Amino acid sequence: MNLAGFDLNLLKVLDALLRERSTTRAAARVGLSQPAVSAALGRLRAALGDELFLRRGQGLVATDFARALEAPLRETLDRLEDLLAAPQEFDPATAKRTFRLAGIDFFAEMLMPQLAARLAAAAPGVRIQLLNLVPREYEATLERYEADVALFPLTGSPEWAEHRLLFRSPFVLAAAAGNPRLAHLAEGDTVPLDLFCDLGHILFSLDGNLRAMGDDALAAVGRQRRVVMSMASFPGILRAVAGSEAVSLVPVQLARKLQGEMGLRCFALPMPLEPPVIGMMWHRRSSATPAHAWLREQIVELMTPLNAGLAPL
Numbered sequence: 001m002n003l004a005g006f007d008l009n010l011l012k013v014l015d016a017l018l019r020e021r022s023t024t025r026a027a028a029r030v031g032l033s034q035p036a037v038s039a040a041l042g043r044l045r046a047a048l049g050d051e052l053f054l055r056r057g058q059g060l061v062a063t064d065f066a067r068a069l070e071a072p073l074r075e076t077l078d079r080l081e082d083l084l085a086a087p088q089e090f091d092p093a094t095a096k097r098t099f100r101l102a103g104i105d106f107f108a109e110m111l112m113p114q115l116a117a118r119l120a121a122a123a124p125g126v127r128i129q130l131l132n133l134v135p136r137e138y139e140a141t142l143e144r145y146e147a148d149v150a151l152f153p154l155t156g157s158p159e160w161a162e163h164r165l166l167f168r169s170p171f172v173l174a175a176a177a178g179n180p181r182l183a184h185l186a187e188g189d190t191v192p193l194d195l196f197c198d199l200g201h202i203l204f205s206l207d208g209n210l211r212a213m214g215d216d217a218l219a220a221v222g223r224q225r226r227v228v229m230s231m232a233s234f235p236g237i238l239r240a241v242a243g244s245e246a247v248s249l250v251p252v253q254l255a256r257k258l259q260g261e262m263g264l265r266c267f268a269l270p271m272p273l274e275p276p277v278i279g280m281m282w283h284r285r286s287s288a289t290p291a292h293a294w295l296r297e298q299i300v301e302l303m304t305p306l307n308a309g310l311a312p313l
Helices: 009-020 023-030 034-048 064-084 106-110 112-122 138-143 193-198 215-220 234-242 252-262 290-307
Strands: 053-056 059-062 097-102 126-131 149-153 161-168 171-176 200-204 226-231 247-251 264-267 277-283
Touching: 009 023, 009 034, 009 064, 023 034, 059 064, 097 290, 106 112, 106 234, 106 252, 112 126, 112 290, 138 277, 149 290, 161 290, 171 234, 171 252, 200 234, 226 234, 234 247, 234 252, 234 264, 247 252, 252 264, 277 290
Parallel strands: 097 126, 097 149, 200 226, 200 247
Antiparallel strands: 053 059, 149 277, 161 277, 171 247, 171 264
16 A cells, blocks of 8 residues: 555544444544544545445444454554653552453452552552453453453463563462361371362363363373362352362462451362462553553562562562
């Protein structure tokens, strides 16, 4: 395409239409009238040789071509804004901003309460949304601008992303304090392998897969455990464990925090299990943004104490 005769202002209109899926809302976003946005859409269709949007009810549905443009166009416009804007300081005390974090409900217990207290004291105009982490969609969540930061077990990162290791997450076996099958063991004892495999296990699974943390370690010694349930919620698992004879492998930090409240005891595993390293990942486009850097600093300060008493990262 020859850019010489193309009005680059149309790209802002296209971005607004992709965000809003409505000519009326897109017009409000870019400060134009609705007829002006409709006219701009006509020019975009002619220039790009695609329908771009189809009418459905009161809204618009993007064509495949338009959807393919959405993420790279938004990233390009962001880079232009960063290039042309003077550096700005971020003042949390006066800022009005929403950040989105993607992570499992472990972080609802171990991060969000402390983060809420910190925001109330230092950044009352800042809002945080914790989004469910979709299996195998960690990186796409960041690429599609659906989250500012993703929190999950890190084994590397793509070239467009940056990451920071936060803490190790060893697992323990959690059981109800009155579980009769473990009554002969003291808190922190290692559960014998035969008993471990025979107990009814509740698995943490985001997608219903009945193979989870610990199964590979058991398979390495030719064993498997008896699974009775799976859930996508660690606190939910612990509540089920507290009210039954089932057991579950859970992160030690979460187990320690909730065991008194829920009436749990924790035991060591009979097989070696390498603890996952939890980290945060973000898109490189946000690395130098003062507001984003402030958010990452808060997460680091609140999460790294979870390493207390564990091997260094």
